[in-house]
Amino acid sequence: MSGFAAAIAAFAPRLPLAVAYSGGADSTALLRACAARWPGQVHAVHVHHGLQAAADDFESHCRSVCAALGVPLVVAHVQARHASGQSPEDAARRARYAAIAEVAARDWAQGGPRDVALAQHADDQVETMLLALSRGAGLPGLAAMPAQWERDGLRYHRPLLAVPGPDLRAWLAEQGVTWIEDPTNADAAFTRNRIRAQLLPTLARAFPSFRATFARSAGHAAQGQALLRELAETDLHALGVPPTIAGLRALSRARRANVLRHWLVSVHATAPSTAQLDELLDQLEACRTRGHDIRLKVGARFVRRRGDVLDCYNPALSDST
Known part of the structure; x- marks a missing residue:
């Protein structure tokens, strides 16, 4: 069994399940695998950021794929422009979570999904840790992305954090499935894109198991941060x-x-x-x-x-x- 298949087999969300679907390779693999495992129990939500001309094409692609899969799709339109002093990535991320919460309250209120699956994978986790290191982050940053958490009454999951990005694309290629590429992913102005294009290939040559070892380090940092949080809560209660x-x-x-x-x-x-x-x-x-x-x-x-x-x-x- 491949790492991707094993990750989907181990994934145990509450049903019905919503998948955040951008139309890219990662979310396409996640959506198709979840729809195959839980027929009729999967919904999709696509966030239209309105930041580039291709956004309308992304939406059309997602509508076409979901219609073919028989997966209900909700499209949320947001304006994710960043404020002064805020990174574009952070502005877009905040807008996505706000949009998903609004969709949940408006479209899924009666017996709809309360669990949402996101498609970040092992490469994304490594990139997040490297960004944290470059900024001198402490344990919260080095813990990178959690596999599960709750926000706005929804339970979010990242079931693919142990799966390398190339494995997802290989699975899609085996299935003969196409996806769309966000042109901003090739923009070297974004630090995360430079990490993906320049550092990850170097790490793979020097440390072939770097994804697994980084994941262990993130887990240790998350455990340490949890203990510090417990201590802080105890101290603040006493103070x-x-x-x-x-x-x-x-x-x-x-x-x-x-x-x-x-x-x-x-x-x-x-x-x-x-x-x-x-x-x-x-x-x-x-x-x-x-x-x-x-x-x-x-x-x-x-x-x-x-x-x-x-x-x-x-x-x-x-x-x-």
Whole structure:
């Protein structure tokens, strides 16, 4: 049994199942394999990003394929243009998840799919880890993409994370199946495309098993991050929300950094940069008297001392907790 066939055989979502279908090779393989395994139980959702002239052709192709397979298709139109300071990839990703959630609420509300399958594979996982390394990411970045998670009331799955990309294309070729190529995949302006075209072939020559070993490393990072999250939740519960300065100062610097990052992300949806977090830790270390002030910008928010606790607030909204 091939790695792709084994991955589909091991995949156990709740039915009915939705497949995010772009028309490309990876999602084509996933959609066809799922439709063959669960006839009449698979839906497809195609997100029309509106970013290039070929987007209408992508939609037409997806409609034709789904009609031939007897798979119901919903097309969601979004405007995925990125804001200043936001990467195009991140803007498109956020737009896709928002569109899928809207489709689920509008079209699948009554007994429709609550599980969604995405077609990212082992090469995508390696690319994500290399991008994280290039940015100096910590454990959350090195953990790369999770195989399963929940968002907006939906359960998402990536059943192909152990399957090399070339294996998917080989399976499609054996089936005599065609797909569409997104022209932006060849654009060297995107870092991920340069990794795919230049680094992955080099890694394959130097380390033939790199996909499996990278996947193990991502799993170790994910396990370590889960433990850090559990510790942060325990510490934040003990410190209170907002956290007390005395309680924070009683922790080691590493543990203090862990709980502060968790507090800012989980309560205030703002992630401090390494420099910002180091500065906040330094200010806390120097905070030895009641009159010592703390004030630091973190994203669109500010962290400041308010009596015996740290206060995080958005100046535009004047909120704090």
